[in-house]
Amino acid sequence: MISARSGATVNNETVLSITEALYSQIVAHARKDHPDEACGVIAGPVGSDRPERFIPMENAERSPTFYRFDSAEQLRVWREMDVRDEEPVVIYHSHTATEAYPSRTDISYASEPDAHYVLVSTRDPDTAEFRSFRILDGEVTEEEVGII
Amino acid sequence: MAIEVRIPTILRTYTDGAKAVEGTGTTLDQLFKDLETRHPGLEARLIDDGALRRFVNVYLNDEDVRFLDGLSTAVKDGDAVTILPAVAGGAGRARTASFS
Numbered sequence A: 001m002i003s004a005r006s007g008a009t010v011n012n013e014t015v016l017s018i019t020e021a022l023y024s025q026i027v028a029h030a031r032k033d034h035p036d037e038a039c040g041v042i043a044g045p046v047g048s049d050r051p052e053r054f055i056p057m058e059n060a061e062r063s064p065t066f067y068r069f070d071s072a073e074q075l076r077v078w079r080e081m082d083v084r085d086e087e088p089v090v091i092y093h094s095h096t097a098t099e100a101y102p103s104r105t106d107i108s109y110a111s112e113p114d115a116h117y118v119l120v121s122t123r124d125p126d127t128a129e130f131r132s133f134r135i136l137d138g139e140v141t142e143e144e145v146g147i148i
Numbered sequence B: 001m002a003i004e005v006r007i008p009t010i011l012r013t014y015t016d017g018a019k020a021v022e023g024t025g026t027t028l029d030q031l032f033k034d035l036e037t038r039h040p041g042l043e044a045r046l047i048d049d050g051a052l053r054r055f056v057n058v059y060l061n062d063e064d065v066r067f068l069d070g071l072s073t074a075v076k077d078g079d080a081v082t083i084l085p086a087v088a089g090g091a092g093r094a095r096t097a098s099f100s
Helices: A020-033 A071-083 A104-109 B009-014 B028-038 B042-046
Strands: A010-018 A039-045 A053-057 A086-095 A116-121 A129-136 A139-147 B003-006 B020-023 B056-060 B080-085
Touching: A010 A116, A020 A039, A020 A053, A020 A086, A020 A116, A020 A129, A020 A139, A053 A071, A071 A086, A071 B056, A071 B080, B003 B028, B009 B042, B009 B080, B020 B028, B028 B042, B042 B056
Parallel strands: A010 A139, A086 A116, B003 B080
Antiparallel strands: A039 A053, A039 A086, A116 A129, A129 A139, B003 B020, B056 B080
């Protein structure tokens, strides 16, 4: 079955600007947790759209096909961001055997409208796929990733 | 009797953008019904078929109410209830290169 989704046009309106260091940290986390899905957040100042603070999260599902933030850890992290005037600029997770594209599950649970949803695929041991998306009201739009 | 309820970004459409609202009640269930009177539609985002939605986290002060009494959890004046949509997802059932 051909997935029509993989051919989606990348939009030119939004872009994820991310440093090389943060990019590498995300990929390293995904590789480290493989074959389980890895997940986490990069926080940045509210309204800045700048990912700055890398926050790897525990995958409470500990599964090769699902992830979920541990609820107590999520509360701590969200409270800390609130105190620091930050918001989740990037929410990332990895797919370990499939493409770096949001699944139906990813789309239905996406609940941070302003976040960049980063998908990393670790299905290939040598090359990590790294793509970024906006997910709003059930609609996925891919965006460019700009390494700064 | 006032209980502060912190509202996540995605539900602020029901609160005119407010990050926190106040409500009353002696249980979480009553509190949500009270909020519904001023913020119609909010309750349905939290409760499905009489139970807390699976992918919505509700905390009473520091504890996930799943580990307390769910919707029957007792609440009182001065408590803070925090609502956070669960962050979850995943590839789901892996596609297999087989007859199925």
